Amino acid sequence: MPVDVKGVRVLSPGLRLYRFLRGPAPGGSESISGERPSGRLAWLHAPDAAAVLAFRPLMARLRDERMADHFLLTCAEPGVPGTLAPPADEPALAAAFLDHWRPDYGIWASGGLRPVLLYTAAARHLPVVLTGGTEPGLGAGRLIPRLMRGLFAAFRQIFVTDQTAARAFLRVGAPPARLEVAGRMEEASHSLPVPEAEREALSRILGTRPVWLAVGVPEEEEALVIRAHLKALHSAHRLLLILVPASADRIPALLRDLPGSYGLEAGYRAADEDPDEDTQVYLADDDEPGLWYRLAPLTWAGGSLKGAGPMRHPFEAAAAGSALLHGPNFGPYLHAMERLQSAGGARLVPRGEELGDVVGDMLAPDRCARIAQAAWAVTSEGGEASDKVIAAVSAILDSKGARS
Structure with a gap:
């Protein structure tokens, strides 16, 4: 067992070997500043x-x-707003961090375990819950099985995403009795507000017309979206495109070019024009995306073909039940797009000239419904994992007699 020397616990041989194999630990003491707030503090x-x-x-x-x-809230990735960097995984800094903040309990996400900090937490009888575990991320610690078995002493519960993650944690010593497959953590809600009165009024106007939406479209993609609409009109002559450009500054040029260059009748939401039967392209500013997702069963992710990635989060369409079409550029939404792709909750359009054919193909209600349903399942994941974390924290507080 480690012993205390001047308030800092002397490390066991296993931890000393881990630190030697790992080398210098990143981080510092920046997280040990400010006063601890009064009341219950969750780390x-x-x-x-x-x-x-x-x-x-x-x-x-x-x-x-x-x-x-x-x-x-601490985060190992530098510069994330609203977070502090965790202390360097060194005994003195780990001890100083926990002694300064004195959290009532801890919740760790995904992986990236820090052995010295977790051993220090266990020595202070600080209960910790792991949620959304994917991969322990222990680096040199894999070489020291005895160290890793003790690493999990602080964890009351270890919730992992799937069986692959469970095997990864078991290999480094996670106790089976405290490990459970619970799925991913719940995502922040991407369900956008919808003015119901407006939605109902526009639904009555549109009636049975097929509708698709192109949202967050940069100038570089405008022509390919419009040409795709012209092509899709051959198979569905009443088809309406709701076009939301990335910049409202493009609206005047589009109102000029749609009839002048493409022969398409255009209307504009901000001009109090309704999409009547003659309107083929309905232009809108970007202040009501929730309304357009609800009206259009099919959405093109603007920016994913000619831009640096989708201009809006792809889960917004999914949460509203609109099937998503996208190009090969995922930009800042790589993780979200990969999840949708793996679940069959989005359809890739690799080249701009294919978009019109894909839109025409997707006008079949069953095709849109299959993709939208799969996407909705992805965006609604995580409720079970959150419930289990809440139950674990409740049990921790009950055991400490700390429930209010």
Whole structure:
């Protein structure tokens, strides 16, 4: 067992070997500043910005259910807004961090385990829950099985995403009795507000007309979207395109070019024009995306072909039940797009000249419905994992006699 020397625990031989194999630990003491707030403090640690976003719904539930008054949010990825860098994984800094903040419990996301910090937490009897575990990320620690078995002493529960993740954690010593497959953490909601009165009025106007939406379209993609619409009109002559350009500054030019260069009748939402039977392209500003997702069963992710990636989060369309078409550029939404792709919740259009044919093909209601249903399942994942974390934290607080 380690022993205390001047308030810092002397490391076991296994931890000393781990530190030797690992080399210098990144990080510093910046997280040991400011005063600890009064009340119950939950410490949440994320390996990256994506995990920080996934923490947001969980934090709201913890606050609503009076399991936390304040949050200490640390993130291993530098510069994520609203987070502190964790202390370097060194004994003195780990001890100083925990002694300064004195969290009531900890929740770690995904992986990226930090052995010295976790051993220090266990020595202080700080209960920790792991959620959304994917890969332990232990580096040199894999070479020291005895060290890894002790690493999980701080964890009351270890919730992993799937069986592959479960095997990865078991290989490095996670206790089977405390490990459970619970799926991914709940995503922050991407369901956008919809003015129901407006939606109902526009639905009556559109009636049975087929509709598709191109949202966040950069100037570089405008021509290919319009040409795709012209092509799709051959198979569905009443088809309406709702076009939301990435910049409202493009509206005047589009109102001129759509009839002048393409022979298409255009209307404009901000001019109080309704999409009547003669309107073939309906232009809108980007302030009502939730309304357009609900009206259009099919959405093109603008920016994913000629831009640096989708201009809007792909889960917005999915949450509204609109099937998503996209190009090969995922930009900042790589993780989300990969999840949709693997679930069959989006359809790739690799080249601009194919978009018109794909739109025509997707006008069949069953095709849109299959993709939209698969996408909705992806965006609604995580409720079970969050429920299990809430139950684990509740049990921790009950065992400490700390429930209010």
